[in-house]
Amino acid sequence: MRRRFTVASAMVGAVALMTLAGCTTDPSVTDSSEAPESSEEASVEWFDQALFDKQNAERTVVPEGPDGQPWLQTINAELVDTAQFASTGPKKACFANASISNPWRQTGWITMNQQLKVLQDAGVISEMETRDAQDSDDTQIADIDYFIDEGNCDIFLISPNSTAAMTPAVERACDTGKPVVVFDRGVQTDCPVTFIHPIGGFAWGIDTAEFLIDNLEKGDKVVALRILPGVDVLEQRWAAAEKLFDEAGIEAVDYFTGADPAEIKKIISDELAKGDVKGIWMDAGDGAVAAIEAFEDAGADYPVMTGEDEMSFLRKWKETGLTGLAPVYSNFQWRTPLLAAQKIFAGEQVPVEWVLPQSPITAEEVDQYLALNEGMPDGHYAKFGGEDLPGYPQVWEDRVIP
Missing domain, CATH: 3.40.50.2300 (Response regulator)
Known part of the structure; x- marks a missing residue:
């Protein structure tokens, strides 16, 4: 019997804000001022224990398939x-x-x-x-x-x-x-x-939350920057992270940003004015550089941070030497x-x-992926997997959109 498909989960209806198909979106599509300030206002229960457990287990499964060709590999x-x-x-x-x-x-x-x-x-x-x-x-x-x-x-x-x-x-x-x-x-x-x-999203949430928990102390404050409400893969990322933060005694507050750099800077500045912010968690890498710059503007120590494998974050991570992780979709x-x-x-x-x-891309791998993608624009994704295809690297460097 074949299983019934849902968007990498078993929950979600038609979502009007579905501008995302992975990990990033266009901030012009939605007005972040209309989004709820906290996930507590969401009307949908996004946490799914069975799916959480499934994706958690899949994180440690050695994929089957040809070495060096992850696009042909499979899990279970x-x-x-x-x-x-x-x-x-x-x-x-x-x-x-x-x-x-x-x-x-x-x-x-x-x-x-x-x-x-x-x-x-x-x-x-x-x-x-x-x-x-x-x-x-x-x-x-x-x-x-x-x-x-x-x-x-x-x-x-x-x-x-x-x-x-x-x-x-x-x-x-x-x-x-x-x-x-x-x-x-x-x-x-x-x-x-x-x-x-x-x-899937729960795997992303587990990877990122566990990294922050391992590098922070109980009672430390994390600011979670979320780009859109109601998108299942994003909601699952936060649902997993929020569960783990709660269990570890990490104080986490979340905000929807629409990936707007100005809004991100304002949020971080306001939170820093209230006291120390030790960690930044993101459900997508858009705006990661703006978040880091907010700490620089305030003269505050860099946070422990999770971003994404977008080149802008990897470059800023390397430049600052902060403690970071780049989750990957x-x-x-x-x-x-x-x-x-x-x-x-x-x-x-x-x-x-x-x-x-x-x-995810770890600190030990940053130099490797920076070198592999040296000429790529900031909006490029390091684990794009096209190095063996015709036109590499020029087509991606020039952003030749068919």
């Missing part, structure tokens, strides 16, 4: 047969994308297109027709229906804008009899051949849907839920 895979889709000759992929409205998605989109070139040269994919929903549920539903009505898609690739709203459209794509691959966020149906995603997952398509058309088994590794 339950394989599904795809012999019914086996076919020779180049195939047309139809990709319904939520958006490329933020640096995380842009980095992944560039990588995906370079992977496409490899598969085109190999005669696996003839073309990938893509429609960009620009962060709109209604637009993405129309995009999927357009592909269905067009009638010449050999495979549907879908990165959903939101969960429940996209489910019926995904099911209509499945009803065509063509394979459907969903990645990043999921949908509330088991009809796709595979659902591809990193371990594996950007290389953008390669995997096309590689899954290759396997599906070859009739090879694929995981029904393709869980990819998700490993």
